[in-house]
Amino acid sequence: MSELILTLYVAGETPGSRRAATNLREICEREMPGEYRIEVVDVIEHPAVAERAGILVTPTLVRRLPPPTRRVIGDLSDGEQVLRQLLDEVEDDAADTAAQPTT
């Protein structure tokens, strides 16, 4: 499997943001240790980055690689569902073309 490049967009130190980061690290470490990279972007500190990525709500998890770009909203508490999104095990395979990373 190719490496997963993930960006988690959060807004400051809210409980939801902390939960999302913790849940994501747990899922990745359990399911694909060493095969992922996570970048956390605080949209309050980096509004321009969030703007370019078109982030509407936080927490938003963006899978930047492999293509297509995928987005997941929420605190990522449902590990099974998050994993299905990250590993393309979803019925609708349409690419999220408008969200190709521009950074």
Place this chain on the structure above:
Amino acid sequence: MVSALDVVVVDDDPDGRRATLRVLARAGLSATGADSAETGWRLVREYQPRLVLLNVVLPDHSGYEVLRRIRDDPALVDVGVVMLSSVRTPEDRTDGLASGADDHIERPVASNELLARVRANLRQTDLVHRLRASEERFRSLITQQADAVLALARDGTVRFSNPAAEALFGVPAGALDGTPFGAPLPGAGETEVEIRRDDGTTLHAEMRVAESEWDGEPAWIVALRDVSARLALEEQLRRSQRLEAVGSLTAGIAHDFNNLLAVILGASEDLREFAESADVRSLAEMIGIAAARGADLTQRLLAVARRQLLIPGPVDVGALLADLEPILQRTLGGLVSVEITVDPMPWSVLVDRGGLESALLNLCSNARDAMPGGGRIRIETANVEYGSADPTRPEDLEVGPYVLLSVSDDGEGIPPENMEKLYEPFFTTKPHGEGTGLGLPMVFGFAKQSGGHLAVASEVGRGTRVTLFLPRAEPAVVEVPDAGPTVDRPRQGDLRLLVVDDDDLVRRILVRQLEHLGYRILAVGDAREALDALDANDDIALLLTDIRLGGGMDGYGLAARARERRPDLRVVFMSGLAREGLAPDEIPDDPVLGKPFRQADLAAVLASALA
């Protein structure tokens, strides 16, 4: 809308047209005919019939042209169209259907078949009409929904957003459609998310997700509810609960502390008086000064905790400011000027005079500290009557008349991130050792305890304005002079005082002080002993009791029982706290001495109580 006219028949052959109209009329359907494309089009537009029977060949335009116009007109979306023709090629059958006709009838056709086909088509157009109306209702339900609603395709793209959603995100209508939102993983219950608004601000929202369909595709329906206001309210509640907890703790400590300070202060006064050498006298003075500072500190803590001894009375704010002005000018230093503007018809306020003076001094010294290079402090008053619908009335202030007393400076201002912490005890921006962090919380506590409010407005680089909202005093009441008679060492040899305090040390120092003042004393430790003493001695003229007593009866209870026996008994209360769980209107008429007190205060209160 259901049409009044069932069918329009467009056919240039007069016999065929009349025959068709006859069949329809006999079946109870309302119908009218047209002999050309233009006439037919006019009738269709005018009556918006349920169904049009349209000949393909017409003298002016083709029937397809009329069909195209009907299908292009949004007002005619519910009109069914059936093409009529004599078929020569297979395309004749399909061309009309491809252009949007609902059906095709080949001529010649038997009248019973014609009627059956017309009825079938009427049923179908009615069905489509009802479906569309139902969908319209459903959409309008979502559109008018107060919660933000988004429909997302399975790739997370926005397919639909209601006006509430556009308002929540702060974007123009339609701007969300087609944007990538993301897969909102439907969990159980609600998820909290933050909304990035277009203007860069952030809102807190609860997100609920349901799996559904949109335009026939699997979709997520996402509802977002703005909970920012609720969260802010919860935070405010948490803060006031924290303040309440700090208050209870502070009050408890301050009470015990005041008892200790009463002993230290009293003993130091005694020591100074009887000291043989100048050295011991100076040491005694130092102890006294330290005890007085300690008392000042506990007083501040009690003010923050809103449990200080406040005895509200009518205060003429104008006169008070006039009295204070020279003191302010002197204490604030030469770099700062004070400018006082009083309302031309100033109301009196119902507050504790000493508390108000100390609040004003506090605000002025804060203002001075905000202007290290010097500047001008403006003190202004204004009368305000708040109605229930008044938008300028602070949220937790009762409706009614108030005097607004504001202190403004043109100093550094307060950065926004510090505004919320202003009222928190022990928060200070001053260097270590220079500020206690009790100044503003104390003034806030005073304002709240007095039934008023405090508001701070500030702009960095421009200055700060702190406004006290003080309840107006009933105009009929005449201000009473606050200074009691000062009596020095009266000889009261014939009178006996009953002293009640459950703290041994306090009782002992009190006895010494009272003996110096020339009173004869009986001292006991609780209410029961006090009542026994009253029964046994009929020369007791005054009861001096602590409010908080052990043994199941407090000072108020004791005073009430004592007066049942001796209605003329004078009573003076002592308190390390003051209000001790009493509402302001329950505070007794008898004088209350706040601990610790100096011997001179004790002498003055007793003399006035016995006068």
